[in-house]
Amino acid sequence: MGKLIHFAELNSTNTYLKENFAALADKTVVSADIQTAGRGRFNRQWISQKGGLYFSILLKPTQTDYIVNLTQLMALSICKAIEDLGAKPTIKWPNDVQLNGKKICGILSETITQQNGIACVIVGAGVNVAQRDVSYVGQPAISLREAGIFIDPDILLPSILNHFWQKYDQVLSQGFASLREEYKKRFPYLGKVISVKNGTADATGTVTDISAKGTLLLNADNGLEEILIGDLIV
Numbered sequence: 001m002g003k004l005i006h007f008a009e010l011n012s013t014n015t016y017l018k019e020n021f022a023a024l025a026d027k028t029v030v031s032a033d034i035q036t037a038g039r040g041r042f043n044r045q046w047i048s049q050k051g052g053l054y055f056s057i058l059l060k061p062t063q064t065d066y067i068v069n070l071t072q073l074m075a076l077s078i079c080k081a082i083e084d085l086g087a088k089p090t091i092k093w094p095n096d097v098q099l100n101g102k103k104i105c106g107i108l109s110e111t112i113t114q115q116n117g118i119a120c121v122i123v124g125a126g127v128n129v130a131q132r133d134v135s136y137v138g139q140p141a142i143s144l145r146e147a148g149i150f151i152d153p154d155i156l157l158p159s160i161l162n163h164f165w166q167k168y169d170q171v172l173s174q175g176f177a178s179l180r181e182e183y184k185k186r187f188p189y190l191g192k193v194i195s196v197k198n199g200t201a202d203a204t205g206t207v208t209d210i211s212a213k214g215t216l217l218l219n220a221d222n223g224l225e226e227i228l229i230g231d232l233i234v
């Protein structure tokens with residue numbers, strides 16, 4: 001476990017680590033009570049009001065073959081921490097966590113490369129924890145509090161980190177294969193017809209599996225498709 005840096009207010013915990021990674025140690029965690037310029041996937045904004053948990057981890061792994069799967073490890077870790085509170089969250093591939101079918105968490109991973117390769121990976125997560133109302137999110141969303149679970153974001157964070165560090169080395173050396181069974185158990189869309197949007201090529205079909213690489217396998221109109229990234233429309 002690395003050093004934890006906490007801010008009452010920050011533009012974005014991911015941006016902070018992007019700007020300061022060179023001076024910070026591997027496994028540093030940054031959290032903030034409020035973000036004024038929180039960022040989501042596909043350049044979306046992540047509104048970050050007080051009551052939510054906003055944090056990012058700085059990682060400087062020496063083995064980088066499986067860094068794409070760290071996002072899925074974070075989704076699984078957040079699921080497990082919420083399960084410890086007695087709830088039954090699910091994972092919406094690749095890395096959203098849902099509770100009662102509504103979004104409770106989003107994860108944004110960013111990789112910084114330099115001339116000599118990958119300098120670091122930043123895994124940032126926003127969890128709806130104690131907000132009274134998350135209707136400002138542009139899709140069905142819920143907070144733990146709205147689901148009747150009262151917990152402080154500062155208490156939830158160490159629990160998520162524990163789950164994350166427990167599997168971290170294994171994911172770096174073995175990739176998604178080391179998460180696959182646990183991940184699939186929490187993925188409710190196997191056998192369901194879904195659409196995936198990723199900006200350029202959208203696809204619709206029946207989900208047949210999550211592969212050993214962590215990609216989504218879809219039986220689509222023009223055959224079996226392997227989806228690397230995208231947003232599930234369910």
Ligand code: BTN
Nearest residue numbers: 012038039040041106107124126
């Ligand atoms: C998404 O679902 O689009 C991903 C949202 C990720 C939000 C988190 S909050 C902490 C970290 N800092 C950011 O600016 N974004 C991530």
